[in-house]
Amino acid sequence: MGERVLYGYWRSSAAYRVRIALNLKGLSYQQRSIHLIKNGGEQHSAEFQQLNPNQLVPVLVDGDWVLNQSLAIIDYLDETYPDQLLTPQDPQRRYLVKALAQDIAIDVHPLNNLRVLQYLSGQLNVSDEDKNQWYHHWIHQGFSALETRLAASSGQYCVGDEVTLVDVCLVPQVYNANRFNVDLSGYPIIERVTMSLNDLDAFKRAAPEVQPDANAGS
């Protein structure tokens, strides 16, 4: 194994997930910032496309492996470095963790991604107000259902008292929702769990504001 390098961006939710997972597992990594705005977006450069033709961050290079898709990366980390399992082995909890993580990572996040918001403003000429409502709409759709489910599953964290993949997906999504001034007071469990998680060192060190490329742009 050579060195471990994470290509990401401070405000990318998907990169944020991978930083949390690496930190939870105590795995060291270097970071390369792919500026998603500057020069029309460095993720579109020919050089980056060699790493990821999808033109999205994150990409994790772990020795000989070049990996994309944050959930697939985290599963790889879980299977390769099983010390702190983010997806539990018990079948019922295993299914539940995956489904709840996907409730965030599939039903919410892809709709509120930078490239989607850019398409709304650009090609569709949608007003800032309508774009903002779009953002809020998908957060509320997703978080309403999630809050209902967490009422049954949560302990200190989303599923019981161990940190899981759901937590790894939730914190970046809440961070993002706060950026867009979404009122989350209707989701007391989501708020409580997020507060507990943000007290953990692995989450603190993964926060956008403390990354080397923080404030490099929106």
Added chain:
Amino acid sequence: MGERVLYGYWRSSAAYRVRIALNLKGLSYQQRSIHLIKNGGEQHSAEFQQLNPNQLVPVLVDGDWVLNQSLAIIDYLDETYPDQLLTPQDPQRRYLVKALAQDIAIDVHPLNNLRVLQYLSGQLNVSDEDKNQWYHHWIHQGFSALETRLAASSGQYCVGDEVTLVDVCLVPQVYNANRFNVDLSGYPIIERVTMSLNDLDAFKRAAPEVQPDANAGS
């Protein structure tokens, strides 16, 4: 274990994935149609929300288990009924299969879902032509990258010569793209693999047109 019931809709890509997986594994199931258009969408009914607060299909009831999120359902099926594994055990292939499946199920499908197209037409008052371009845009974004990756991974199917989760995600996405008249001639590997897959009995029996609720509406 009691009976197995799939709540879905003939044209739902995510339900289509689960039908394929069940068929590949030789698991019998009953179907309950949740009409996504009629009466403002039966997925929004109080009764269905008891099964799935996310108000999305599919839901699989397998004995005591009530499962949502098609990818989590298929992982559950793979782990519970491992006869024909859709996600292989070998670490490299395992990662690759998950990442490619997510390239479709996360980067493409959520953006072109019914509820998103309804939001574009409704709340955003986007014209049919612009909505169509939106649809085509995300297919081309996703399929361009996928075609590049399949050049390295494909054999008879998306990853080598065994049917995997990638194939299970690809066929419904291609079906959907064809409905929206997307020109797929620039993706010869996607077209070739899809044609091979559609020759398989498990895929044929999962096709939207042969479901009991086919042509019940768009």
